[in-house]
């Protein structure tokens with residue numbers, strides 16, 4: 012059953028909705044994953060996925076999702092393939108997609124077919140849901156020929172996964188938490204700064220499915236962590252500092268603030284009852300190595316999301332030293348033109 016609150020929200024974005032009519036046989040969308048430098052943790056409204064605090068991210072070109080979407084009037088169920096494999100209709104990913112796509116069905120009879128290719132491991136703390144919902148909304152926009160501006164696409168992507176609001180843009184993006192109960196002011200927009208030396212290193216500790224989804228994790232933290240009350244204000248302060256550091260290209264300030272922001276978010280999870288700890292022993296040894304490198308003069312910082320993997324933050328000139336210490340780290344250059 013579709014929720015009338017969500018239906019009404021979509022209607023504000025798509026004035027002609029419903030009905031919807033496909034304008035071509037197939038819609039296509041492609042979007043990058045993003046890593047938050049100042050994190051989103053906690054919802055003020057679970058139905059519309061409205062966050063407690065604003066957040067700021069960097070998109071990773073070349074890592075993300077490509078989605079093809081078609082409407083099949085004769086189909087008796089939603090067909091979903093993920094990385095060329097057909098999914099059972101009771102697979103968690105297929106269930107989430109079915110719930111989201113139910114709002115965009117052109118008719119009662121018939122179903123969508125969705126083909127999704129992820130160039131990141133699904134649910135490994137690398138935010139494939141962010142690129143996934145952003146790519147899906149772009150594919151819907153293409154199929155129905157809405158030609159929506161990016162801000163409106165961001166409003167729709169947010170319904171699928173909060174962080175998806177930020178995956179519509181390359182480079183740095185800022186997701187405004189918004190204030191209105193109707194959710195129409197909670198969208199992301201790009202920060203148009205180019206910082207060619209700014210690099211991310213992906214340190215994959217464990218790529219298996221995470222035990223607690225971010226949605227469940229944040230709700231538990233909001234409801235059962237005595238430290239959570241301090242988080243929203245701290246997150247807004249960090250965001251302002253990181254935005255300033257981006258503007259002035261002050262890498263030390265950006266790195267130190269982003270690392271502390273991630274550790275503060277994880278501190279709220281750890282202090283939740285029962286505790287939520289995404290870290291593994293290897294995550295902690297990597298942190299110690301990073302702090303030792305920093306003490307020895309190499310400017311490297313880290314951030315972490317709802318998983319055990321670390322994302323290193325550094326400038327290109329330091330890559331040889333970082334690679335020597337972390338031979339398995341994958342170098343991502345967010346501002347390098349893509350081949």
Ligand code: PMV
Nearest residue numbers: 047050051173174225316317
């Ligand atoms: O968008 P979600 O519901 O998967 O939540 C993302 C939460 C974090 O990745 C931990 C933080 C963030 O801002 O991306």
